[in-house]
Amino acid sequence: MLARSFLRRLADGVAAALLAVIFVAFILQIALRYVFDWPVGWTAELSVICWLWLVLWGAAFVLKDDEEIRIDLLAQLLGPRAGAAIQVLGAIGIVVLFGMSLPAAYEYVRFMKVEKTSYLHVRFDVLFSIYILFSVAVIGRHFWNLVLLLRGKPSASSGSASS
Numbered sequence: 066m067l068a069r070s071f072l073r074r075l076a077d078g079v080a081a082a083l084l085a086v087i088f089v090a091f092i093l094q095i096a097l098r099y100v101f102d103w104p105v106g107w108t109a110e111l112s113v114i115c116w117l118w119l120v121l122w123g124a125a126f127v128l129k130d131d132e133e134i135r136i137d138l139l140a141q142l143l144g145p146r147a148g149a150a151i152q153v154l155g156a157i158g159i160v161v162l163f164g165m166s167l168p169a170a171y172e173y174v175r176f177m178k179v180e181k182t183s184y185l186h187v188r189f190d191v192l193f194s195i196y197i198l199f200s201v202a203v204i205g206r207h208f209w210n211l212v213l214l215l216r217g218k219p220s221a222s223s224g225s226a227s228s
Contacts, residue, residue, distance in 0.1 A: 076126035083119040087112050107184035114182070114192060121195045125202035130210065149214055156211035163204045171197055 094108035140148035174197055177189035 072126075076122070080119060080123050080127045083115045083122065087115045087119070090115070105184075110182055110184045114185070114187060117192070118195050121199040125199040130206065153211060153214050156207045156214065159207040160204055160211065163200050163207075167197075167200050167204070170200060 090108040090111045094105065094112075097108070098104045137148070137151075140151045143151070174190050174193045177193055180189040181187060182189070182192065
């Protein structure tokens, strides 16, 4: 449990650091452009890179299952047993589809090592590698929810916070 708490704090810290970098780059961009009359492009590029990583990192490691936005109206209308069946089908669908797309996504990310960003010269394979982490986390999270559902236990995503 201590390791899980540490990993959660680490994930939150990475997300907070990415948000801080976006904020500092934004303020720096404004200051350089309007105070010093020196427009630069690297600040915008850094903000976009950090935003991409923040969104996918946050969705993969920071956002809890019960905080995700879900449309579970059909599952609620059909009752608990049919709702659980719909959740099982949904989890299977996500695991299978993300699993099927993972090799192609990996090949694309690997292929993109030949390109770099314009200002910071970050290789695109490094930039897009967060998508692979995101995909693996989504597969793992939904596989675990599937295991819980098949054991007859409520998954983390079946809480009342779902929409």
